[in-house]
Amino acid sequence: MPLSDHPRVYGTAALAVAFIAGVLVTLGFKDLYPELEARYQRRKKSAHRHGSFFDLLGPVSLEDRETASSHGELSALDRGHGIVDGIEGTIGNTPLVRIRSLSEATGCTILAKAEFLNGAGGSPKDRVALSMIQAAEEEGLLVPNRGDVIYEGTVGSTGISLATLARARGYRAHICMPDDVAVEKSELLRHLGAEVERVPVAPITDPGHYVNLARARARAHSASPDTPSRGVFCDQFESLANYTAHMRTTGPEIWAQTGGGRLDAFVAGAGTGGTLSGVAKYLKEERGLGSALRVVLADPQGSGLYHKVRHGVMWSPTEREGTRRRTQVDSLVEGIGVNRVTGNFEVGRPLVDDAVRVTDEQALRMARWLVEHDGIFIGSSSAVNCVAAVVTALGLPPGSRVVTILCDTGARHLSKFWKHAGALELEDDGAGKKEEKDGQRQAGQGLRGKDLLDVLGIAHLRRKQEQA
Numbered sequence: 001m002p003l004s005d006h007p008r009v010y011g012t013a014a015l016a017v018a019f020i021a022g023v024l025v026t027l028g029f030k031d032l033y034p035e036l037e038a039r040y041q042r043r044k045k046s047a048h049r050h051g052s053f054f055d056l057l058g059p060v061s062l063e064d065r066e067t068a069s070s071h072g073e074l075s076a077l078d079r080g081h082g083i084v085d086g087i088e089g090t091i092g093n094t095p096l097v098r099i100r101s102l103s104e105a106t107g108c109t110i111l112a113k114a115e116f117l118n119g120a121g122g123s124p125k126d127r128v129a130l131s132m133i134q135a136a137e138e139e140g141l142l143v144p145n146r147g148d149v150i151y152e153g154t155v156g157s158t159g160i161s162l163a164t165l166a167r168a169r170g171y172r173a174h175i176c177m178p179d180d181v182a183v184e185k186s187e188l189l190r191h192l193g194a195e196v197e198r199v200p201v202a203p204i205t206d207p208g209h210y211v212n213l214a215r216a217r218a219r220a221h222s223a224s225p226d227t228p229s230r231g232v233f234c235d236q237f238e239s240l241a242n243y244t245a246h247m248r249t250t251g252p253e254i255w256a257q258t259g260g261g262r263l264d265a266f267v268a269g270a271g272t273g274g275t276l277s278g279v280a281k282y283l284k285e286e287r288g289l290g291s292a293l294r295v296v297l298a299d300p301q302g303s304g305l306y307h308k309v310r311h312g313v314m315w316s317p318t319e320r321e322g323t324r325r326r327t328q329v330d331s332l333v334e335g336i337g338v339n340r341v342t343g344n345f346e347v348g349r350p351l352v353d354d355a356v357r358v359t360d361e362q363a364l365r366m367a368r369w370l371v372e373h374d375g376i377f378i379g380s381s382s383a384v385n386c387v388a389a390v391v392t393a394l395g396l397p398p399g400s401r402v403v404t405i406l407c408d409t410g411a412r413h414l415s416k417f418w419k420h421a422g423a424l425e426l427e428d429d430g431a432g433k434k435e436e437k438d439g440q441r442q443a444g445q446g447l448r449g450k451d452l453l454d455v456l457g458i459a460h461l462r463r464k465q466e467q468a
Helices: 007-029 033-050 052-057 065-070 100-106 125-138 157-169 183-191 210-223 240-257 274-286 305-311 343-351 360-374 380-394 417-423 452-456 459-467
Strands: 096-098 109-114 149-153 172-178 195-199 231-233 265-269 294-300 354-358 401-406 434-437 440-443
Touching: 096 240, 100 109, 100 360, 100 380, 100 452, 109 240, 109 380, 125 157, 125 240, 149 157, 149 210, 157 172, 157 183, 172 183, 172 210, 183 195, 195 210, 210 231, 240 274, 240 343, 265 274, 265 380, 274 294, 274 343, 294 305, 294 380, 305 343, 305 354, 354 380, 360 380, 360 417, 360 452, 380 401, 380 452, 380 459, 452 459
Parallel strands: 109 401, 149 172, 149 231, 172 195, 265 294, 265 401, 294 354
Antiparallel strands: 096 109, 434 440
């Protein structure tokens, strides 16, 4: 009888043939499999590298964009990952860097937002300058290529950002600044095409104060019948376009870079107060971190904000009669520290939980420490921020995350801050002073091998941390 007349036998034979074919295919591919696996892993790694932008943004959440917009959802500046349009496209999305030596010394993770990598003026003031210019353009106060001039009173960074962006958008810049700031800042401004007035240091109540003078210059320009152009005073200390720039950009970037707000403290100094207020409002209010996030002011010696936050009184020990060296903030530090409450600081003041006072010597030592241990070359305000971040971390449980700001590089502080840092003779490159030892000249050992808390004079805080 033919096999086709027995369906059961036919089916069994078919299964046997399929099984044998499967075995042969498997044996044939066994030597090829490792190569296929290797190719898969290479493609997987390549895809991960090219997808790093999405890793930076952290977890992705789906949402109704119309609903989010109606609730005032804020978005960060998009620097892009290809071609950007103009110098404005280089602003924002700066890296969040783990500072290894500070993290190891404190037992916490200390992260610093590298704002010196903003591509226009090289500081967080790029965000503010762009925001203030755009606000003036929207109000019709600034019109490109009409001859309009942007006026501002600044100790440097805001002026540099404004001068850069002014040229890019068809304006000129006129900057008033105190005559005791690092000279390289005014030289840079002149090379950027700005008109620079260095004026004697004066209290804010004096019409000759650099901020008041910039305001008066802008007013006189606009009142002149000889030109159709306008003078616009940006007023960085009081303009709400300052702190809102950080609410729209810096805050959201920190939120994303920490994986959805996984941080325990945010530490920053205050000059205008825009960074501190903008980031605090975004993280505490917009994102609802509230009391789970500790916001700490980093304040240099001579500034009154430390006592304002801690005791409700604007005062500094250098205000005592016979102790003041200057008529402004009594510190080598530039860019932060002030003896008045600005509009931008006031917006976020209720959200500031604590303040850390940092001496000039601590800032100088921190700046030198970061060069030697991390290869990070920063300016004075960044050094203050890092000292305060360390102090804050020592008051938190081990493993906590502290975020701070690296404002600008040390290149703008060579003739003043870094000159004094050199005078401490902490360098270990043999270029500094050499000492006699056993009849031979020996190079100084710098800060290598030393304890950070001892270097900063805060070793007692470690003991408190260990006791806790």
